[in-house]
Amino acid sequence: MKKGAVIGSIGIIIIAIIIISFNSEEITTEEIITTEENWNGEGRIQIDKEEYLLGEKVFVNILDLEPDEKGKLHVFRPLNSTHDTEYMTIPYDGSKSSTQYKYFQPRLFEYYKICTVDDIVGEWRIEMKEMGESDIYFEVLNDYLIDEEDHMWDVEKKRWDNKC
Numbered sequence: 001m002k003k004g005a006v007i008g009s010i011g012i013i014i015i016a017i018i019i020i021s022f023n024s025e026e027i028t029t030e031e032i033i034t035t036e037e038n039w040n041g042e043g044r045i046q047i048d049k050e051e052y053l054l055g056e057k058v059f060v061n062i063l064d065l066e067p068d069e070k071g072k073l074h075v076f077r078p079l080n081s082t083h084d085t086e087y088m089t090i091p092y093d094g095s096k097s098s099t100q101y102k103y104f105q106p107r108l109f110e111y112y113k114i115c116t117v118d119d120i121v122g123e124w125r126i127e128m129k130e131m132g133e134s135d136i137y138f139e140v141l142n143d144y145l146i147d148e149e150d151h152m153w154d155v156e157k158k159r160w161d162n163k164c
Helices: 002-023 029-037 153-159
Strands: 045-047 051-054 058-062 070-078 084-093 100-104 122-127 136-144
Touching: 045 136, 084 100, 084 122
Parallel strands: 051 136
Antiparallel strands: 045 058, 058 100, 070 084, 070 122, 122 136
């Protein structure tokens, strides 16, 4: 009976040491700055990259909102080589939080007549009328998130087949 109690106590001590060692890792200021430097955008609106593959999400940070700031970011997709059209809006409300994290995923929508990959590939734009910020531009590439060697290749390819 005593032998079981000793083994149990040793097990608890080992688990406690493991938990403490995992929780003791700290992020330095240098690591945070490096991460933030990779964001696209110089104002209060930033996105995580400048180029996206089909299937990737676009992460949007809305920073330094005042409590009375409320509005929508307007996301535009390419219509042709000279024009774009509104794809969606992203609401923000400074009374809820001064920093807000949003995301969206460019994809096909039969209802909105976004039928083929050609309707998504190209230069996109995020417009911030209410905030007076410069527009942010990014590119959706005609390439897939997964490669041909991945076992999900056929499923991913089919996801981007003509929807209309």
